[in-house]
Amino acid sequence: MKILNLLAAAAVTLSVPTLAQAKTGVTFLIVGDTLTSPFSFTNTSDEGEKIVGFGFDLSTLTDANYVFDTEGGGSTPFTPVNGTAAKTGLVAMPNIPDMAKAFSIAFFDFDPGETFSYNIDVDINAGGSISGSRLIGAKVYFDFDNGTRSEGFLRAVPGRPTASTFVTERVIETGVPEPATWALMIAGFGLAGSAVRRARSRALAV
Ligand SMILES: [Ca+2]
Ligand SMILES: [Ca+2]
Numbered sequence: 001m002k003i004l005n006l007l008a009a010a011a012v013t014l015s016v017p018t019l020a021q022a023k024t025g026v027t028f029l030i031v032g033d034t035l036t037s038p039f040s041f042t043n044t045s046d047e048g049e050k051i052v053g054f055g056f057d058l059s060t061l062t063d064a065n066y067v068f069d070t071e072g073g074g075s076t077p078f079t080p081v082n083g084t085a086a087k088t089g090l091v092a093m094p095n096i097p098d099m100a101k102a103f104s105i106a107f108f109d110f111d112p113g114e115t116f117s118y119n120i121d122v123d124i125n126a127g128g129s130i131s132g133s134r135l136i137g138a139k140v141y142f143d144f145d146n147g148t149r150s151e152g153f154l155r156a157v158p159g160r161p162t163a164s165t166f167v168t169e170r171v172i173e174t175g176v177p178e179p180a181t182w183a184l185m186i187a188g189f190g191l192a193g194s195a196v197r198r199a200r201s202r203a204l205a206v
Contacts, residue, residue: 030132
């Protein structure tokens with residue numbers, strides 16, 4: 001019975017990650033011509049949560065012809081700007097094939113208050129300049145180090161006809177625990193392990 005109680009306590013500890021309430025936030029506003037102004041997003045989390053991942057997917061746009069133009073004439077490969085890659089700890093330069101429709105990147109030091117900025121060329125078969133508002137409907141996600149993902153789409157910005165902005169539709173658990181959670185989980189496993197060891201030694205003593 002005692003062992004069961006200890007195991008139950010360990011199980012409660014293990015479930016902590018799914019109970020975590022995120023106070024995460026991010027602003028991602030795209031204004032004007034995407035060829036001349038960089039894409040920038042800022043971590044606005046209020047309890048120190050770092051951004052650890054970002055994904056951008058054009059395949060959800062109503063017009064299926066949008067692509068990232070990363071090679072050849074008139075292209076701009078993914079290019080971090082303003083020293084923001086070092087500040088946020090961009091893990092690696094992503095390999096974004098020419099005409100790709102989506103990419104994702106990771107960070108290891110993207111604190112609240114920090115901004116990451118990058119250039120990349122977005123094109124459509126018909127050509128012309130691509131303003132932020134042309135990307136309304138693109139799917140975007142941000143991963144945070146508390147194990148949550150804010151998922152949503154670029155939406156229109158009232159009063160700003162060339163802009164779009166990220167709006168969170170849902171927050172999902174990604175199951176990537178932060179270090180403090182790992183410590184709790186390891187403590188939980190240790191608790192269960194020592195209970196089993198005690199049970200075994202009692203069984204041997206009888
Ligand atoms: Ca181009
Ligand atoms: Ca930083």
